[in-house]
Amino acid sequence: MQFEIFLVSASYVSNRKFAALAETLVAAKETPCDVVRLEHQGDHMFNALDRALANGATRVVLRPIGIPFSQSLRKWVPNAAADWLTRQPAHQVKLAIAADLDEDQELLKLVANRPYRAEQIAPKIDGMNGKGWDEPPVYEHHLLVCTGPRCHMRGSFGLLEPLKAAVQQAGLGSKCLIASTGCLFPCNNGPVVVHYPKGDWYQLNSEQDVAKFVDDVLIHQRTSPLRLPFAPTPAEPSPEKAMLHANE
Ligand code: FES
Incomplete structure (x- = not known):
């Protein structure tokens, strides 16, 4: 059985926002999947891989999401996953990593041309300063x-x-x-x-x-x-x- 793990790299995203994104992705996906963050908080990729294996996955595809996705993470994640692989019983599971989303020209075309909701921004003096951010x-x-x-x-x-x-x-x-x-x-x-x-x-x-x-x-x-x-x-x-x- 194939299992996919969406990898999210976004440090400044609240747990609530991440949970909503994860819920939407899992609901939209028609085959078994999981969603994890690569930094900051929340569960990590190794636990998601362990869970996939426990659920009977024979092939797991890691799917970086985010446009663009961090180049250094794209380089490191396959090595970390390969490290995890050495701790699994031989040949129990196959691992792969999907191409970056920004390689998908059709997706970029879709993003550029999708209708969107926009909020008006009015002038605000000192708008970039926050309360308690002085010292x-x-x-x-x-x-x-x-x-x-x-x-x-x-x-x-x-x-x-x-x-x-x-x-x-x-x-x-x-x-x-x-x-x-x-x-x-x-x-x-x-x-x-x-x-x-x-x-x-x-x-x-x-x-x-x-x-x-x-x-x-x-x-x-x-x-x-x-x-x-x-x-x-x-x-x-x-x-x-x-x-x-x-x-x-
Ligand atoms: S990720 Fe913590 S020292 Fe590099």
């Missing part, structure tokens, strides 16, 4: 939680809310600014969290890790075994590099 909030700890695609597929989507809850529970809600970010680069060590002002990196894999991180790092300010062995960032430049910059 950074006052805080002691700044946590950057990577929800980029590779950390997402390693489970970061399950950490953000527990982290916020644990910080609140520790009474540090007003002292801690938590921001979800795109890729921070050490993806192979994900899901990663960076703690400023110290600039230390951590790998948090579970809610237990989140609780330990809050206890070790934020409450007791001691070294945690969850810390990754990276130099704190920003790193001190080497003497050679410092010299180079001085001469620039």
